[in-house]
Amino acid sequence: MIKYSYNVLVRWVIIPIISIEEKERCVTTKFRAKINSNEHTCCYLVYKLDFFILVKVGESLKPEKYSVATSTQWFAEEIKIYAQIYEEKKDHKEVRKFLLENNVFNNSSQQSAKDRIGKVARRAESLGEEGMSLLDQASIDDEKALILMSYLNSYRLIYEFVFEWLAPRMNEFQPIVYTSELENFYYHKQLQHPEELKLTEGGLKRIQSQVFNMLTHSGLLVKKDKGIYELHRLLLSETLSRFFIKSSPYDSIII
Secondary structure: OOOOOOEEEOOEEEEEOOOOOOOOOOEEEEEEEEEEOOEEEEEEEEEOOOOEEEEEOOOOOOOOOOOOOOOOOOOHHHHHHHHHHHHHHOOHHHHHHHHHHOOOOOOOOHHHHHHHHHHHHHHHHOOHHHHHHHHOOOOHHHHHHHHHHHHHHHOHHHHHHHHHHHHHHOOOOOOEEEOHHHHHHHHHHHHHOOOOOOOOHHHHHHHHHHHHHHHHHHOOEEEEEOOEEEEOOEOOOHHHHHHHHOOOOHHHHEO
């Protein structure tokens, strides 16, 4: 799981950008930063020379490294199981160990179990302790929203597609989304990151299918016709709405 950092400066925080290049060096320091008079947040401070961005306190950051792949599975039950075991053990390494030793996900081999646990852990851990705890008593709609959050937190390209391309159109009347829009967005990003985004045309089609299946499953998109979807805000409980509101930019996709 990629760590991000909050270096608190009044009501703004400085977020260092973590380089993906192997030769880049960074220094990590764990500290506790006071946000408000009654709130404390445990953070990681990662320093990299010359390159910083500024975001608001509480803003959720996209994964820094692009992943060409995306998930083919929703993983709702697996993530809930992971979260439940974490509530007991409070240690991610112990949770992974327990899942592997007991073959909780009923995999046919140890390697396939490790692979599945790795994918599930990545998604679950991206929710943080509060997000995982909210899964336990979540309604169907709340659960879908949290699983969507875990998906977007894990795949930068899809995160940016939702929050840079789709979310700004939420205020349109019955906003229509076409599957071809993901291709357009991908090629736009490929110009910026040619070394990381190298999908073939067939690979892009597979990713496109996976992404629209996941976004439809979450309720963010509703299929209207072949290749045509309607964009919808998520209707959540009061408790989960508060969690999304303080996890910007997720506040932009809820009612």
